[in-house]
Amino acid sequence: MGRQGSRDAIKVSVRTDPLPVIVETVIDPSRKRRLIDLPELWRYREVVFFLAWRDFKVKYRQTYLGVLWAMLQPLVAMSVLSVFFGRLVGISSNGAPYPLFVLCGLVPWNFFSRAVGSMTGSLVSNQELVKRVYFPRLIIPISAIAACLTDMIVGFALLFAALLAFGSWPAPQVLFLPLFVLVMAASATGLGVALSAINVRFRDVGYLVPFSLQIVLFMTPVVYPGNLVPHFWRPLYSLNPMVGIVEAVRWSVLGTPADWVMISISILSSLALLVAGLAIFSKSERAFPDLI
Template identity: 50%
Template sequence: MSSSPIDDKKRRNNIDGAHSKIAAHPAIIIRPRKSIDTSDLLEILQFRTVIYFLIWRDFKVRYRQTFLGLLWAILQPLASMVVFSLVFSRLAGISSDGVPYSVFVLAGLLPWGYFSHALASASSSLTNNRDLLKRVYFPRLIIPMAAILSCVTDLLTSLGLLLLVMFALGVPVSLNIVFLPFFLLIAIAAALGAGAALAAAHVRYRDVGYITPFAIQILLFLTPVVYPSSLIPASWRLVYGLNPMAGVVEGVRWCMLNIPPHPEMIVVSAISTLAILLGGLYYFQRSERIFADIV
């Protein structure tokens, strides 16, 4: 049955009307960003409530169904302090720069324990939240960021333990403690940069889950936690400072125990941390477009 000229005219008018409506409301095309800009940070701030709930969830899961709860954050560095004191001080006779070795090693374990725990948590954070990645939109960086920030409670608890041990052994707190937040921020920034890169790589390569604990163990002995940095030859200190935690441990001991630091190591570690942070965030941003597809 053929259509009449009047029906054809109405059909054309309807099509023209639809086209005019589409032109009046242009489509929004979403493309992945090619670089990190301030809008990324602003978007994360808009989702700050999500960060809060993820931090609170990670904290509860960590100590759920545990008898001692938050006390584990004290027992772990305390046990490490005892073991290291027996092995490296009593048996190996390693120097502690004029302060009791137990305080010396605990001051090193304070930032190192946070960094190692935060790095391990962040590296597996995306794969542990695969269902969340596939169902809800939010800045993906929030997940490793929440994993890293949730470990700050353990860091503060360890700081309280260090102050208690210093008081028990009669070691005075240095006035340099006012600079302590600066070095702790460097540790957090290093954990965020390295953790974001490892989390993104873990989505593609599950080998990262096996490599990360092994790498953390090796990095422990490349960081002056159980020995003073004065044992490092002067010609190697700049290379040694490429490890961001070397400068952090050095700075924390200066802040808490007034042990003279090596400024060149701290400067190199700060620069290295900035490079790791920017590089890790860039790699994460370049990889996040495929997270939901392959996680």
């Protein structure tokens, strides 16, 4: 009885402190959904940071070499490919030293394939979060791609070190490199978020993606130059966003000649991929907790 009384007394003094800005949330299944809610994503930016940080921490935990792995992998791949394709097969590298040429393709490609791969499985592997807490679900694949950024930065550092080792200097157009990295991130995000959403419903995607990426590697000018492809096929070929991106990265870092039609097509296809990916994601987002 006494407790009841004290509770009432407490209730009188409720909330004397002024309320801060009140967030009003409306839950309504018929409400219009935006393609992407940037203000909301911004509010949850720290969750992106911590999830990416978690993935990064866990990735190299209990390894002896740690982040060195991010260097070792492209370095070994570069050496092997240089021996086979550069020396034995003698593939043209548009005038640049073949090791630099192939590294210029490997660094962006590794980022793209890892980002798409880890984004695809991200919702399913974080299903505990999807089922138990609310934040914009887009955060999960986005933090998966963010966790791949460090490897890419290490990769580019390696590329520039190799460039200096070969006695050259980056051309002035290297200033455009961030722009192409951004386009690449956009295409990876578009593809990754779409696949992550589809993977929630059809786990087949989880099996399909790794080996599809291996096939796409051959449809991307990583070990060979893009101008090896006949003129007639180039527009179709460039629908693969990584075609133009790899070419553009080579142009900006090595100064090799670039086919701007191919690059433009790839940039447009990247942006289309981003919009389509976000649309697929936001359309299926609400059903995730019921399906996962």
